Amino acid sequence: MISAVLVVVMVGGLAYFRATVLAWSIGLAGWLLVSQFSLNVQVPAALWIVFALLALVLNGVPLRRAVFTGPLFRLFKKITPAMSPTEQEAINAGTVWWDRDLFSGKPDWQRLLSYPEPRLTPEEQAFLDGPTEELCRMVDDWQVTHELKDLPPAVWQFIKSNGFLGMIIKKQYGGLEFSNYAHAKVVTKIATRGGTAAVTVMVPNSLGPGELLQHYGTTEQKDYFLPRLAKGLEIPCFALTSPHAGSDAGSIPDYGVVCRGSYTDPRSGERHDNVLGIRVSWEKRWITLAPVATILGLAFKLYDPDRLLGDKVEIGITCALVPTAHQGVMIGRRHWPGGTAFMNGPTWGKDVFIPLEWIIGGREYAGQGWRMLVECLSVGRCISLPAMSVASGKLATYVTGAYARIRDQFGLPIGKFEGVDEAMARIAGYTYQMEASQDLALTGLDMGERPSVLSAVLKYHNTERMRKTLNDAMDVHGGKAVVLGPRNYLARAYQSIPIAITVEGANILTRSMIIYGQGAIRCHPFVLREMRAAMAEDGKEFDLAITGHVNFIISNVVRSFWLGLTGSRLTMSPKAGATARYYRQLTRFSTAFALLSDMAMLSLGGSLKFREKLSARLGDMLSNLYIASACLKRFERDGAPQEDLPVLQWAVENAIYELQQAMDGFLANLPNRILSFVLRRVIFPWGLTHKPAGDKMGTLVVRAMMEEGGTRARLTHGMYVPQDERDAVGVLAPALRAIVETEPIEHRLRKWAREGRFVTITARDRLAEALHAGLLTQAEFDAVTRARKLKRDVIMVDDFDSSLTQHDEALLERLIF
Known part of the structure; x- marks a missing residue:
C-alpha cells in the first residue's frame, strides 16, 4: 500500500511540475529501489528490465531517435498538411507574447503584473487635452451624417494642419511619432464624439501607405x-x-x-x-x-x-x-x-x-506584399477598431448610467428596475473588458511586440462586445434612441455596428479560422517547432520538440485532473484577497485549454483547420483567458480600488463562465466520443461548476454606473464630454446632479400631494403652490425648476417638419410653454 501511494504521489508530482525525462528516470528508479529494499516489496525482475530498457532508450538520444522519435518523424511528415505560402507568411507574421503564457498551461502571473503601466507622455497628454478636445468640439455628428454627409471643410483642415494624419509617422519626417497607446486614446476620444471623424483620423494611421512606407519604403x-x-x-x-x-x-x-x-x-x-x-x-x-x-x-x-x-x-x-x-x-x-x-x-x-x-520598398520588395500586409495588420488590428469599440462602450456607459438615473417610471429611476439593471450591468462589464483587453495589448505593442494572435482576439471580441453594449443601451433608452435627430446620441453608433463587424477580416472568419488557426501554431510551446523541423528535415530538432511535447501532454492531463478535483484551491496566486481565486481558476483553465488543444490536434490532425466550429470554440477559450487576465491586470494597474471590485468580478466571472461553456461545447461536439468522455472526466470531475456573475453583483455595478465619480469616472475616462447644456450628451451631467440634489424635495412634494395639501393638479402648479404656501424656499423652488427643465431636455426627442428637413426644437417649446 505504501509503495502504491508513493508511486502515485511521485508520478503526480513529476507530471504536475513537468519534470524532465532524466528526472522521471531517477524518480522511478528511486521508487523501485525503495519498494524493494526498504518496503520489502518483491519487484519482478521483468519490471526492472523493462524500466532499464525504457530509461536507456529515452535518455540516450541516438537510441530514442532510432526507436521512438525517428519513426514518428517520418509519420509526422506524411500526415502534416502542407502550408501555402500565404499561410506560412501569416503564421510567421508578428510575435507571440502573453498569449504564449496562456497556451502554456502555467501562466506566469508575476510576469503579467510586472508589465509596465501604459502612460501618455506630457506631449501626448497635451495633444489629447488640446487639439483632440478642440476637434471634438468642432464635430456635430448630426450635421456630418445627415446634412453634409462629410466632415465640414474647417474640420478637414483642422485634422490636416494639426497632424492627426501623421500620429504614427516619425518626427524626423514631420510626424507626431506617438506611442501606440496614445494613438489608440486619440481615436477613442474622437470616436465618442463622431464615427466619421474617428475613421478619417484612424485609417491613415492604421494599415496603409504611412505604416508600410515606414517599415519597407x-x-x-x-x-x-x-x-x-x-x-x-x-x-x-x-x-x-x-x-x-x-x-x-x-x-x-x-x-x-x-x-x-x-x-x-x-x-x-x-x-x-x-x-x-x-x-x-x-x-x-x-x-x-x-x-x-x-x-x-x-x-x-x-x-x-x-x-x-x-x-x-x-x-x-x-x-x-x-x-x-x-x-x-x-x-x-x-x-x-x-x-x-x-x-x-x-x-x-x-x-x-x-x-x-x-x-513600396522598390524592386527588391516585388512579391513581398502579403508578408508586409500581415505584419502591419498585427499592429493596426490592435488599435483602430478595438479603440472605436472601447469608445462605444464608454459612451454607452456614460449616457445610459445617467439616463437610467434621470428617467423615472412608476415613481422610480428606471435603472433600479431589475430588468433594466441586468442590461446595464452588461454595458459596464463589457466596457471594462474591452478597455482592459486593449490596454494590455497596447502595452505589448509599446514594448516592441507585434502580437498577431491577440490582435485577432481584440478585433473580434471588442467589436462583438460593442455590438452587445449598444444593443443594451438602445433597449434601456427605448423611444429616446428610436427617433433620429441631434438629440439621439446612440443611433449612429448603433447603425455603424456592421462596419466594425465586417472590416479588417469579417468576424465570423476571424473567430472560426484566424484566432485559433494562428494561435495553435504560433503560441503552442512545441507545434511550430515540430512543423519547422519537419519542413527542414531536421530530425534532431524534432526529437527535442516531440519529447517535450509528450511530457507536456502528460503533465497537462495530471494538472487538469488535480486542479479540477481541488477546484484549483491549492495552486499559487500572485495576489491575496478577493482576486486570488480568479488567478487560480485561470491557471486551471489554461492547463485544460492546453490539454484540449493537443487532444484536438492529435485526434483530428490536419482536418482540424476545416472543423471551424471546433476551432472557433478553442479560439473562444484562448480569448476569454486573455480577457479575464487583462481585467485582473487592469484592476491592479488602477491601484485595486475596492469601488471597482464589483465590475471586475462581473467581468472576470463572466469571462470564465464563457470559457467553461466553450469547453463544454467543444467536448459535446468532438468527433471521438471516447476521448471526449475521458477528457470531460479529467477536466470537469465535479461537472460544470462555474456560473455567470450573480444578480447582486450586477446591481452593485449598476449603482456605480448611476453615481458620479468613482467607478463611473474610471469606466468613462478619456471620452469627450461636452460642457454645453444644449448638447444632448453635455446636458446629462448637470441633469444627473440636479436630479440627485432635488430628490429629497421631490419626495416631500409627493408626500404633501398624498396628504391632500394641494388644491392644484399639475406638478408645475403644485411646485408654485408650495412656494407661495411657504413650504419651499425660493432656492428650493429654483433648484427643482432647473432640475425638471434639465430632465425634460434629457428625455425629449427631436421633431421635424413633414419633409424631415427642418429641425426646430424651439418651436415646440414656444407652443407648450
Whole structure:
C-alpha cells in the first residue's frame, strides 16, 4: 500500500511540475529501489528490465531517435498538411507574447503584473487635452451624417494642419511619432464624439501607405511621401479588398504584368519612355478615403512572363504607391457606410502602366506584399477598431448610467428596475473588458511586440462586445434612441455596428479560422517547432520538440485532473484577497485549454483547420483567458480600488463562465466520443461548476454606473464630454446632479400631494403652490425648476417638419410653454 501511494504521489508530482525525462528516470528508479529494499516489496525482475530498457532508450538520444522519435518523424511528415505560402507568411507574421503564457498551461502571473503601466507622455497628454478636445468640439455628428454627409471643410483642415494624419509617422519626417497607446486614446476620444471623424483620423494611421512606407519604403519614398502624409498634403488610402476576394485577400484577382512602357509622372509632369515597369489592372471596393485620396496604395498579384526580373513567372502579391492623378486611375465615387459619412468608395484601372520604383520598398520588395500586409495588420488590428469599440462602450456607459438615473417610471429611476439593471450591468462589464483587453495589448505593442494572435482576439471580441453594449443601451433608452435627430446620441453608433463587424477580416472568419488557426501554431510551446523541423528535415530538432511535447501532454492531463478535483484551491496566486481565486481558476483553465488543444490536434490532425466550429470554440477559450487576465491586470494597474471590485468580478466571472461553456461545447461536439468522455472526466470531475456573475453583483455595478465619480469616472475616462447644456450628451451631467440634489424635495412634494395639501393638479402648479404656501424656499423652488427643465431636455426627442428637413426644437417649446 505504501509503495502504491508513493508511486502515485511521485508520478503526480513529476507530471504536475513537468519534470524532465532524466528526472522521471531517477524518480522511478528511486521508487523501485525503495519498494524493494526498504518496503520489502518483491519487484519482478521483468519490471526492472523493462524500466532499464525504457530509461536507456529515452535518455540516450541516438537510441530514442532510432526507436521512438525517428519513426514518428517520418509519420509526422506524411500526415502534416502542407502550408501555402500565404499561410506560412501569416503564421510567421508578428510575435507571440502573453498569449504564449496562456497556451502554456502555467501562466506566469508575476510576469503579467510586472508589465509596465501604459502612460501618455506630457506631449501626448497635451495633444489629447488640446487639439483632440478642440476637434471634438468642432464635430456635430448630426450635421456630418445627415446634412453634409462629410466632415465640414474647417474640420478637414483642422485634422490636416494639426497632424492627426501623421500620429504614427516619425518626427524626423514631420510626424507626431506617438506611442501606440496614445494613438489608440486619440481615436477613442474622437470616436465618442463622431464615427466619421474617428475613421478619417484612424485609417491613415492604421494599415496603409504611412505604416508600410515606414517599415519597407526606400529612402527616396520615405523622404518624399512621409512629410507630405504627416502634414496632410497627401491623403492616403490602401486598396486591398476586391469584390470577389473580400476576407480572402490572398485570392485577389487584381494583377500586374512586368513589361516596358511609357508614362508621365503626375507629380513632376515629366515624360519617361521605355521604362521597366508594370501594367496593372484592378477593381477594388470598400476602400476608405478613396474618394478624396491623392495617393493610392495598391495590392495586386505580380507576374513576369518574359522573366525581365528573374527566373520566376509568378512573383506574388505586391504593394505599390500610385498617385490618384496618374493616367488611367479611376477614383472618386462613394459608398455609403451605414450610420456614418466617412469617405469610402471604389477604385479601378485597366492596363495602367507604373514604373518599378513605385513598388513600396522598390524592386527588391516585388512579391513581398502579403508578408508586409500581415505584419502591419498585427499592429493596426490592435488599435483602430478595438479603440472605436472601447469608445462605444464608454459612451454607452456614460449616457445610459445617467439616463437610467434621470428617467423615472412608476415613481422610480428606471435603472433600479431589475430588468433594466441586468442590461446595464452588461454595458459596464463589457466596457471594462474591452478597455482592459486593449490596454494590455497596447502595452505589448509599446514594448516592441507585434502580437498577431491577440490582435485577432481584440478585433473580434471588442467589436462583438460593442455590438452587445449598444444593443443594451438602445433597449434601456427605448423611444429616446428610436427617433433620429441631434438629440439621439446612440443611433449612429448603433447603425455603424456592421462596419466594425465586417472590416479588417469579417468576424465570423476571424473567430472560426484566424484566432485559433494562428494561435495553435504560433503560441503552442512545441507545434511550430515540430512543423519547422519537419519542413527542414531536421530530425534532431524534432526529437527535442516531440519529447517535450509528450511530457507536456502528460503533465497537462495530471494538472487538469488535480486542479479540477481541488477546484484549483491549492495552486499559487500572485495576489491575496478577493482576486486570488480568479488567478487560480485561470491557471486551471489554461492547463485544460492546453490539454484540449493537443487532444484536438492529435485526434483530428490536419482536418482540424476545416472543423471551424471546433476551432472557433478553442479560439473562444484562448480569448476569454486573455480577457479575464487583462481585467485582473487592469484592476491592479488602477491601484485595486475596492469601488471597482464589483465590475471586475462581473467581468472576470463572466469571462470564465464563457470559457467553461466553450469547453463544454467543444467536448459535446468532438468527433471521438471516447476521448471526449475521458477528457470531460479529467477536466470537469465535479461537472460544470462555474456560473455567470450573480444578480447582486450586477446591481452593485449598476449603482456605480448611476453615481458620479468613482467607478463611473474610471469606466468613462478619456471620452469627450461636452460642457454645453444644449448638447444632448453635455446636458446629462448637470441633469444627473440636479436630479440627485432635488430628490429629497421631490419626495416631500409627493408626500404633501398624498396628504391632500394641494388644491392644484399639475406638478408645475403644485411646485408654485408650495412656494407661495411657504413650504419651499425660493432656492428650493429654483433648484427643482432647473432640475425638471434639465430632465425634460434629457428625455425629449427631436421633431421635424413633414419633409424631415427642418429641425426646430424651439418651436415646440414656444407652443407648450
